[in-house]
């Protein structure tokens with residue numbers, strides 16, 4: 001019998017009577033992480049990792065949220081569940097579900113390269129693996145984070161040398177904090193868009209060490225902060241909000257920046273290829289390391305990736321989920337979601 | 338190649354014109370002269386020919402990248418650019434190379450002389466020595482599709498800055514029948530011999546579309562109005578006892594239009610005429626499709642010559658009695674042109690583009706509204722005291738096109754875009770009603786904002802009825818206003834017609850699918866304008 005089934009509400013575990021990242025209201029929802037397409041409002045009961053909980057609470061308000069440490073098992077109905085680091089954002093988890101002797105794992109969103117901020121991805125042995133494949137094509141390959149960090153810091157310094165203010169756009173939860181950790185504070189101070197700073201505050205309150213930042217308010221005078229870099233949300237780029245900084249140079253950090261066409265569409269001056277999702281090699285390594293024979297692909301280039309996996313000898317199927325919608329339709333949030 | 342790749346990266350990383358010009362000017366000051374010459378050639382559309390078959394190149398790339406060919410093709414479909422796809426799937430290069438741009442172009446042009454295994458070895462060795470951005474450019478040169486977002490005008494401006502030569506003068510020097518094989522940087526740019534290239538055309542003066550009320554242009558009597566003809570803009574050059582025909586895209590088309598050779602019998606040497614090449618019979622233009630058949634042919638069969646004979650509709654006179662008269666006011670150039678063309682016999686392949694007389698803008702607006710009836714695209718407005726300028730310049734010339742044709746159609750298929758819009762559904766097929774069935778009649782890709790594309794993408798994902806490979810049939814629900822420039826009969830399409838330049842003008846949220854136009858409506862347009 002299938003440990004998990006794919007229903008209109010989302011991924012369902014009949015033996016445990018719960019759903020994973022459901023997009024329609026259910027009684028019991030296990031949440032992989034706090035991004036909007038995974039943690040939705042309206043469920044009666046929530047379960048998430050201890051580190052993911054504060055952001056989920058912040059976003060969804062007063063909900064019945066229970067937490068669980070990574071690696072701890074919990075019995076729900078006839079199923080045993082545990083949460084394991086997914087390396088996507090702070091607190092993100094893969095969810096392992098065992099029923100009888102059969103083990104399935106739902107990856108949520110994940111990234112295999114450690115970023116120094118989120119709990120590093122851990123492969124979990126299983127019989128069946130439900131994996132995202134946002135970047136499931138061989139053109140998507142990421143350079144090591146240290147290399148991208150050096151590029152970004154060089155751009156910061158070069159932009160200042162041109163007499164402009166660098167404005168870097170990144171998704172408020174996850175990418176923004178990862179960038180913060182990459183930025184070299186010896187170049188100058190870091191100003192943050194309100195939406196980014198709000199998430200920073202939530203994460204700092206739970207003990208995450210983030211560099212110092214200054215929230216941009218209507219009173220903020222850029223002249224008081226020479227050499228600053230501005231960390232904005234993607235939607236802040238190119239808007240009137242940016243005008244207060246005078247002459248700017250805008251950059252955007254996303255896995256999609258790997259494609260020249262998308263880079264040009266953003267109409268930013270620079271595009272840094274940095275993603276919170278696994279690249280082609282990461283996806284393949286992660287799947288191999290689970291030892292799974294069956295793979296369900298969701299969220300991304302599913303048709304192509306399924307065929308590739310079948311070529312590699314896996315029993316692979318496409319699962320249409322509504323994560324896909326969120327992740328691909330909002331290029332601003334796309335690969336952070 | 339490193340310097341050229343750095344230039345390309347600088348150009349690609351900015352949307353600011355001043356930054357692009359600065360990057361190019363730096364390059365033109367620092368790069369070795371042969372590389373400068375090649376860069377000018379590349380940026381003025383003088384690309385080396387494709388020397389490797391694209392199919393074989395895809396096989397080699399997927400083989401070297403150790404992925405199956407089908408996956409390479411799927412990746413290509415998303416990336417939308419062959420050179421880029423190859424650069425992205427290959428493993429990182431293991432060594433470096435200091436060779437120049439000219440070296441790599443020479444290597445690429447050597448390929449046709451090699452046996453196939455040696456060709457592959459040369460390309461693999463290049464891929465292994467060039468980093469990601471160099472490799473992308475190498476592939477671009479290899480596939481013959483090199484294009485950068487730098488206009489000719491910007492390139493000329495940068496070169497003017499680097500050399501101190503006047504911009505219009507430089508623009509002229511860079512025109513004509515040269516290639517890096519026939520000249521050097523010194524001879525082309527620094528010390529040109531005016532006698533060297535008798536075929537050299539003048540840089541074309543191009544007009545912007547008039548967006549404002551024509552009343553804002555001042556008194557109508559300051560302007561020359563004529564029809565905007567839908568053919569190939571060209572220059573007819575008569576010098577040294579011979580003639581040349583250049584297209585606006587700076588392609589030499591002398592042999593494609595042998596009719597124009599007759600000009601040598603009537604038009605004096607030392608004359609250059611700017612005009613529109615049109616397929617023309619019985620005092621009216623043939624549809625653009627007739628001319629298109631001619632463009633495709635290097636030598637023209639007799640039958641086609643008889644079916645679609647061409648003429649030059651003369652707009653302007655740029656050279657007269659061997660002298661460059663571009664600085665002379667239009668009204669004087671035009672007077673000379675009128676006298677010249679009126680002196681030609683009636684069967685000469687050169688006709689005047691008639692001046693449209695008008696005392697008021699209102700009269701011209703009426704003429705414009707009827708332009709499609711005589712096969713024109715609208716009107717051209719040219720200031721009578723203006724010189725013939727270089728490139729696209731605002732102020733003295735305007736094109737005042739007729740309003741596009743429109744039809745309300747239902748979206749029935751959707752496909753993911755590529756390149757710029759790789760992650761969105763952007764390619765749609767539209768249908769009109771024929772009784773109670775929807776008949777597809779056109780595709781359209783452009784015209785919506787990114788926000789609208791995101792909205793429709795989300796909708797497509799949730800309203801897919803069926804998948805045919807990458808194409809999704811969707812619920813026929815959304816109506817779009819499709820704009821297009823022309824309509825022609827076509828046996829290739831189920832609807833029996835084909836549109837020119839279709840695009841989505843508006844998403845008609847206010848209309849239901851049942852309110853879309855019918856095939857009958859389109860057939861009426863075909864009868865009127867086809």
Ligand SMILES: [Zn+2]
Nearest residue numbers: 035109336337
């Ligand atoms: Zn996410």
Ligand SMILES: [Zn+2]
Nearest residue numbers: 109323327337
């Ligand atoms: Zn997601």
